[in-house]
Amino acid sequence: MELVTLDMLVRRHREAVDLGLAPVDGVPEALAAPTPPTCAASGGSHEKTRHTLGRTSLYGSFEGRFHGAGEAPRDKPAPALPARRPADGRRPGGG
Numbered sequence: 001m002e003l004v005t006l007d008m009l010v011r012r013h014r015e016a017v018d019l020g021l022a023p024v025d026g027v028p029e030a031l032a033a034p035t036p037p038t039c040a041a042s043g044g045s046h047e048k049t050r051h052t053l054g055r056t057s058l059y060g061s062f063e064g065r066f067h068g069a070g071e072a073p074r075d076k077p078a079p080a081l082p083a084r085r086p087a088d089g090r091r092p093g094g095g
Contacts, residue, residue, distance in 0.1 A: 014051060023056040031061040039065040 031038070040062040042049040049066050053059040 013048075017052055017055050021052060021055045023058055028058065028061075031058065037065075038062070039067060041067045043069050045069060 038061075040049065040053065042052075044052075046066070046068045049068055050059060053062055053066065
């Protein structure tokens with residue numbers, strides 16, 4: 001039996017994302033419409049979020065407005081994350 005390391009799992013996840021992840025129908029159009037400020041939250045790291053949003057061509061819609069694991073005292077959907085953000089959804093410091 002092969003020993004599976006965390007690095008192997010991360011690589012396999014990235015490969016799977018690259019092979020088959022696509023935006024949900026209608027999401028790019030909805031993000032292009034005038035709306036209140038938006039942001040994206042993920043239980044994953046910023047690197048993982050940049051990769052998945054980039055793969056679906058949605059990164060530009062959330063650049064500077066996505067929030068990852070460890071930024072709030074509790075994981076989503078706890079209300080602490082949105083409450084910590086400015087009204088435009090950007091992270092302090094623009095990350």
